Amino acid sequence: MALTDTALKALKPKEIPYIVSDNRGLYAEVLPTGSIVWRYRYRLSGKREKLTLGKYPALTLKNARLKRDEAAQTVALGQSPAQKKQLAKVAGPENTTVAEFAERFFRDIQERDRKDSTIPRRYLDKDIVPHIGTKQVREITAEDVRSVVWRKKQQGFDAAAGQIRGLLKRMLDYAVTCGLLDHNPVAALPMRHVYRAAARDRALTPDEIRLFLRAMQVSNIRRQFKIAFQLILMTLVRKSELMLAQWRDVHLDEGEWHIPVENSKTGKPHIVYLSKQSVLLFRELKILAGNSAWVLPGRGTLTKPFAHNALNSALKVALQDQEIPAFTIHDLRRTASTLLHEKGWASDVVEKALNHTIGGVRGVYNRAEYAEQRKEMLQFWADFIDRLAPANNLVVMSASV
Template identity: 75%
Template sequence: MPLTDTALKALRPKDRTYTVSDERGLYVEVFPTGGIVWRYRYRFSGRYEKLTLGKYPALTLKNARLKRDEAASLVAMGESPAQQKQLAKVAAADSTTVKEFAERFFREIQTKDRKDNTIPRRYLDKDILPSIGDKPMRNVTTEDVRSIIWRKKDHGFDAAAGQIRGVLKRLCDYAVTCGLMQNNPVLALPMRHVHKSVSRDRVLSPDEIRVFLNSAFTSNIRRQFKIGLHLILLTMVRKSELLLARWKDVHLDLAEWHIPAENSKTGKPHIVYLSRQAGVLFEELKALAGGSELVMPGRGTLTKPFAHNAINTALKNALQGQEIPAFTIHDLRRTASTLLHESGWASDVVEKALNHTIGGVRGVYNRAEYADKRREMLQFWADFIEKLVRANNVILGRFNKAA
């Protein structure tokens, strides 16, 4: 007996999957989950085949019968509808570009697995897609991914190279799952050969801070880098947050720097309360910016910031010949955190100033911003740093200016 719309609406799931026939090979399959799928069963070259037509109710009874009739016409002409559908899938897979599939991957996998995807998305848009975005996903090779990863390593960003490898591996894993690739080309590049994660604990002593700042300001590196390194120490921000900063977000009249969500590692906006000394440094950077919208426009341009490795190189050059163990720009944040904790400042206040996400139950229930305490703490920190270098008579800035 043929199916009716009323009969379809009355179908209910059971403990096991069951089928209900319509006519001429058309039937629905009802799953325990409640899902209902249209299928067409037919005989081709002496064997039975079945073709999935679509889901009910998105595919109505009337349209399911039309699709069955189209498939039956193919059978009558000596063609297998199931094989035609498989060939169409293969053709689609062959033409799916990395850019197209990456959007699907982020939508279906990445955003569900991770809450904050700011950094993976940045690596995708700035490192992966410019290199292979237009290439069919099926044709991506080990050499393609090696080129992307090693380009980052050659610039001295081993940790970033490791993160890019991670994005590429997960992307290609999902491509294999979806049938777009036979094998994952990233697996030929073990992570241990790209970047070996090492837990860092480098903290500068007060004497080392003095040597660092004195060396930086008496070196021949660009004045912007001298000020930038000093600001990172005073404000406890990440290097990328300063390099991407724009003047529209720096409010010197309020002594506040508003870091927008797109520039923040946490994916949330963050306010940096500026000490008197930090405000003076920002004023000098504004004079050096030459009217650019960027706080630190790059060499020879007003529209693009300095490359991340440029300030790394500047730090290395500034410390040449100094008897001080190596450290990274990121270690300045750890230094500030350690010394402020040792000075008795509350951990939550320090963590908020660092723009860290506080984990556990405290992070869930504690939504305080500690604005007044953070402002007080950052002024204390800037005063502490100023006292360290004052005795050496090195001109870092005119910090006697009124707040």
């Protein structure tokens, strides 16, 4: 027998849930708490399913029947209203924009799976959102993706274009998972057509190091960058490790720079033992940094470090009109590794100084830190570099820090 509002108002809770039926699959479930929930029961492909419609009295009897009828039409088309409702919960509103969905992607996926999201976040904020951020995710096309990626390529940053393409691929894969897209439009833009990383084996010769450092020292790039290049070469660190360094981790009196877990590519803290020349250069950077917590505070601000590509651009300027084959900042690490091996330093000591994870069985059993050997080697290496282009050339102030 069909329900009435009078009958619904008279329903009382019991110790266990119970149901009272209306008709055509609609029923009310009375919970021990006193709540009354509308549900619709139906069969699809021989299987029984149910759909929760809402709570009474917020959802009236009349409106519950209307929602039941809408769901019945969906079943008649061979679709599951319960599944559609679940997908809608996962997907979010149909008019979700790229900028809105990107925040969800970073919260749910990117920051969970990646240790450092600084660079992807920068690509999102500067290259993706300004151009397609207001578009609805459901409307994103291959042409939208192409316009963002090709814009970066036309600026001369092929590797960055490849990273932006990768970020869009992961983000829109998640949109497919959430039901906002039927397919990923990034698939129409294969990575091999955007950027193909070449295997690198570039290592500078001592003569090339001399030419580079002297050209860099007399160039018109920022003095912090001149010091940064000399430090990267002397300390064997990664560019990102220096760019993200803070003064709280630099202990000049002890001659140590502690790279914390969050800045270390290996996911483990790392100690860089500083040579006399490196300490001198850090003292100069301390003066230039003023009251900033960052070793290399950005242009016009003391609260943030320089942008990721700032040193790359400075390298291009420093190498203008120089007869030195092209190289990257990362090649300075390979240069140090190559020359130190050639000069007889033990491979494990070099690898530890580079903050590499030693592979194979040896890596499993070798827990040595080689602290004393690394101190000796890095001082030897700094003396070698100093004979090519003295660190004193970059110091114009004096202070006790």
